[in-house]
Amino acid sequence: MNALTDRHRERLLGYALLAPVAIFLAGLVAYPFLSAIYLSLTEKIVGYPAHFVGLKNYSALLESGRFRIVAWNSAAFTVGSIVVKLVVGMAMALALHHVVRGNQFIRGILLLPWVIPTVVIALTWKWLMDLFRGLINVALIDVGVVRSGVHWLGDPTLAMVSVIMANVWRGFPFFGVSFLAAMQTVPQELYDAAAVDGAGGWHKFWQITLPSIKGVVAVVTLLSTIVTLNDFNIVYIMTRGGPGAATHIFATYSYELGIMSQRWGLAMAASLASLPLVALLIVAVVRYLHREED
């Protein structure tokens, strides 16, 4: 009898302590999200109540040339950023792996881009790439690589390269430090055994290091893909999606539809457009993290 009441009390306390989290997430995450799905199925014209239009907003998006450009840009921005972050992050981790003295210090310095505000990073890169006075163009001209300034943010392809560069600068240290932490848990015996068999550095990397840290590589890549696919700050500040729509991506596009044009139905549809992919990525992360827990 007593044990039963104890269990009931524990349950009650459990729910009571969890209630604030639950109310918060229900009100400011679940509700907005569900109402967004509903609103994406309606059309609202100023002065009239919203009415249900089914999938019209989605089909309008899919048929619009601008949305296709946005989807393509988002893919290019995400894939470009992730691939470079993987390569540079791996290089960083491998380079730091055997450094004993000063390892902590160097790691600390290298993580700084990940700490400072993204707005600061985006503004700094915009200034670095300034046509006439930016450090990059001035240095390139000084060294003699180019004769006049490169139109980093004025040329459609270079603008995409520029926002990717800024995004990589911000994100690769996170990759590098995560990979390094994973590498340091790989047992030395594996390498010793491979060395006895006469394996070289490359061979060790592909046969031992990479397979041992692949869980961390997967989680970091997935997390970064989710965030990069829905990035706003860097593109908004550096190019506002321009020139033309050359760097317009999902979040800057839904900003344009919702905040600038007040076309809520379309804006909601655009916001949710990347959701199926994001949902898949989230499921993948959750499965990976749970597997590591067990």
Add this chain to the structure above:
Amino acid sequence: MRPATLARWIVLAVIVLIVFVPMYWILVTSFKTGRQILLSQHIYVPWPFTIDNYIYLFQESRFALWIRNSAITATASTLLSLVIGTAGAYSLTRLSFPGRRTFGGVVLITYLVPPGLMFIPLYRTFIQMGYTDSLGTLILAYPTFLVPFVTWLLMGFFRSIPRELEEAALVDGATRIQAMVRVVLPLAAPGLLAAGLFCFTLSWNEFLYALIFIADDSLKTLPVGLSEFVVSDFAFWGQLMAAAALASLPVIVVYIYLHKYMVQGLTAGAVKG
């Protein structure tokens, strides 16, 4: 030196340089005069060296106001998230009740939903509530990503505290709440501090929600103020980079303290890029 070691040091030097140059560029620009910037003189070192850009920020821009708004918002949303998240994490790790595992999963999923996907839906909800354009809007909005984060991070910390300590307190006649407040929370103090500093950093740096939800000029936060920084002078980069340096300073200070926890958090998968 072996060729492999040499290659490693070269790679490392290049990466350090890549990280260093933009930060150097912020500082160098912030100490230049408008004339140097306009005429591209002394590109690599500020000469003459001036702190006018910093003085300008406090005397002729709304910089101090932006700092105030950011500090209020970041502090309040951090405290709110810590209280809610700590209670939630304790409940999810220490108490048993039906639906516990499911809810743990829900928290993780919410944590992974990116703001770039949520800002328009959340904005609509605040409009419906008639509650936009106040620092309170941001103080409520930031916990949408901070609470799942705190809960997730602290669940890890709570799990690492042996249950026996708490059970001993219960046997001694303490109630569950007393055991939590007197035994578990003090032991989790480093985790609470780390979670709080993380939250502060995330709120201090937040841009998207602050840009959308606040229209009143006197309520803008630091990142939004920076993004809209316009002065009459054409070569405003000096002032802007001074502002950028100062805006980064608090989070760098926090980071110096937090560094070892950050690396731990990274490996636990608790922190996302």
